[in-house]
Amino acid sequence: MRIAELSSRSGTSIPSIKFYLREGLLPAGESTGRNQADYGDTHLYRLRLIRALMDVGKLSVAAAREVLAAVDTPDLPGHSLLGAAAYSIQKPANRNPDDPHWQAARREVLERVRARGWEVDEGVPAVDLAADAVAAYRQLGQEDLLACFDTYLEVCERIAAQEVGLVVARQDAARMVEGVVTGTIIGEVLFNALRRLAQQNASAKLLQ
Amino acid sequence: MRIAELSSRSGTSIPSIKFYLREGLLPAGESTGRNQADYGDTHLYRLRLIRALMDVGKLSVAAAREVLAAVDTPDLPGHSLLGAAAYSIQKPANRNPDDPHWQAARREVLERVRARGWEVDEGVPAVDLAADAVAAYRQLGQEDLLACFDTYLEVCERIAAQEVGLVVARQDAARMVEGVVTGTIIGEVLFNALRRLAQQNASAKLLQ
Helix, strand or coil, X not given: CCHHHXXXXXXXXXXXXXXXXXXXXXXXXXXXXXXXXXXXXXXXHHHHHHHXXXXXXXXXXXXXXXXXXXXXXXXXXXXXXXXXXXHHCCCCCCCCCCCHHHHHHHXXXXXXXXXXXXXXXXXXXXXXXXXXXXXXXXXXXXXHHHHHHHHHXXXXXXXXXXXXXHHHCCXXXXXXXXXXXXXXXHHHHHHHHHHHHHHXXXXXXXXX | CCHHHHHHHHCCCHHHHHHHHHXXXXXXXXXXXXXXXXXXXHHHHHHHHHHHHHHHCCCCHHHHHHHHHHHCCCCCCHHHHHHHHHHHCCCCCCCCCCXXXXXXXXXXXXXXXXXXXXXXXXXXHHHHHHHHHHHHHHHCCCHHHHHHHHHHHHHHHHHHHHHHHHHHCCCCHHHHHHHHHHHHHHHXXXXXXXXXHHHHHHHHHHCC
């Protein structure tokens, strides 16, 4: 199909499609003449994935490029395939890694996670993000809220087992990596939205 | 204290402090002469809160301003106080609300949430965000991952009861609203980071 049809079928404007092509998120179509190219269903699907990652998941162009590179390399070994999303999708925080409060928070996160028997790579960005949050709670005098930490660990263990189990059940490597990417990023949006609704419900019930 | 001391004690540069003053996030100090002002501990605390919301919670200036306005109005009735964070902190998504697929996803979210007996306001942005995620899963052919939806509901109910319970236990209205804001925004960063670590652990164990 021509770019105009790709645009109308995907609901994405032609300038946006050209931007994704230029940024290397969308592979080029097959050239059919000067300034004309032919696009197929894989382009249509890829456009939907780009928009889900960027519009729903709020990934930056750079983060989307990294995630899509993982999708395009489904022959990674199983574990690194499933780990790819964990590495590539965090925005860098504006933190001072030499701050002793932050370092103490980071040690605390690793200790609590390991005490639960989790195998985690110490270099993964999620460890630093959890440390950011713990350090912020303490600095703001909100450490009573850390009473939720163990509940979070328990609950995360339960949902991760189901999420990873669903993806592994797919067998096909390409479908697995797609599942990791969408399940991690879109699943986070879904979970966070439901948590907000649950908080609204809990406060309505507690305060009525 | 002078602005230079406020800067060194908070670890925030003077240009950033001036930006927060200009944007109305940080209240003005007490004027002590032409181009000089005196700042107190409330300014120091407020600066920490601003940085936690923006650096850790990744809120935009506009979203931080709305959240801080709620912190400054602790005499809201209890329920709207606890609901304030739910309304003010979502980035608008780039969605088409007339898309019948999106509308169907939104109806599905409301039905499932209400089937669980949750009292939620239909106009809250979290309903739309959950619909974005459900619609994206379906459009990408990843609907098998929606098998997690009911687990998410169950788990969210459990963590929200604890989170809201901790905040309500504080009694003091100003401390309650601070707890809502930090617990919702910083707690989300913490939870999402732990979920990523749990996924890494689950895939390490499933694939070894």
